[in-house]
Amino acid sequence: MSRIKIVLITVVLPLMLSSCFGRYIVTEKEVRRHYAHRDRKPEMRMIKNDTLTLCVASVGADTLPMLLLIHGAPGSRWGYMNMMDDPELSHRFHIVSVDRIGYGKSRLKKRRYVTSIDTHAHSLLPVLSLNHSSEKVTVLGRSYGAPIAARLVSLVPDKVKELIMVSPVIDPDTEKFYWFSRWGRMSIVQWFLPEEFNAATAEKYSHSEELKKLLPIWHNLKVRTTVIQGGNDWIADPSNIEFAKKHIGSKRAQYIFLDKAGHMITFSHLGMIKEMLMKNALFQDRISSVNSDVLGGGN
Template identity: 30%
Template structure:
């Protein structure tokens, strides 16, 4: 009887923990439209929220835009896994960037409020959707910026869309032969534990499972790209191996490698002060090019 009681107690604790984790707002990595607007209003910045509809996929992609009528450069940010467009708040609120460019942040499919919980593991399909978004909004002089999983996506959009003039990949998982198998992601694959994992982490796990295969499908196209590609990476990244920079060196003809010491994988949102100067550098370069 005591054994049954202890077992029942453990199962009960596991059930409660699972329910708490799966419903925890913080672990879902997303903010509502209203929460975003209120946060930006506190800084006297107007954030416009819209949705790009893809009827054939029954999908709506959420877009946050901070724009100025006179800006001709457009920055589009793509988050990693798990995350949402809110990962880029520091960039959208940065006065230097706002003075020089329009700033767009996207909830990738399956995250935030873009069909939350329904994964889209194809990098090619995500890139096609984002390229169509750029076309629909008639955006020119585009710089795509992506962190972690968003890095290859940003690059693929640059391959597909001629209006993309430069790419910034931050801690990108770009090398199909150097994919780091994160032990914790296995919880999202096992039937016994999958239900315990918060929705955004399940989506991330599903992407992770086939990420190397997805990268392999598009790797031969990188050498055809001539636009600038910046690869920013920490030398002690414990999530995406630093060796990914070697792949960029070999496969992107017009690349620039920037290494940071001992900042970790999360430099995109923990250290925006390190990233923003390189965005400004590219913006200024593009502005000069457009005036010549």
């Protein structure tokens, strides 16, 4: 291998990848700076058992309905910082954002990277026990986190109020690869990249096969489901929303296509997502109030 090629692979390529995908990773230093002068800060918690460690950030009382946020690849719990910082959302929800195993401080014992969607979904089950309300959970997954969210919902449908998939990568036939994708698998390149990038690369190269394993669950998905897709998304092919329409079996599903939106809809269209969440929570409050009056006999 020529010296120039070695320089390109070991120096230039890692810098390019870090520049392209760095926006999806928030460093601990950036988090400390962000919350340095804020009164309200997320509560940090570690969930540990014999097989895994999960790092969780949460805001809002744990007696409120849980809003569980699942990030993509690469990503972290801090990818939903703007939602955790919203005072109205944290007043209405127990917002829980979790590092998936292989990202941040979350790990599966004796496994460096985890590519199985099923394993990711099962690993998140302990998070549900953090909530002490009697309400069902709303699960929101973005990008690669969307199919994991769907699988999680399929495991505990009776505990879920709603599934929201934003910029979902769920169609096994439209997985996108780029000119630099294969270089990211080289050990010499991975040596210079953050672990989150390498975990994302491992997921990418098995994602299509993992999505095929998920095909049977879509028809049996009966909870209220919302799919939000952008027309200018360069990571999740916009046709993913058509896959969702074809395969999701829920009669309470809605599909929102934002023609000019990119991949990071939870940032560009936070107001829309927030309004949707707040309206759904308010509706549930009214139902609970009516039920309470009926049970109490009323006056």
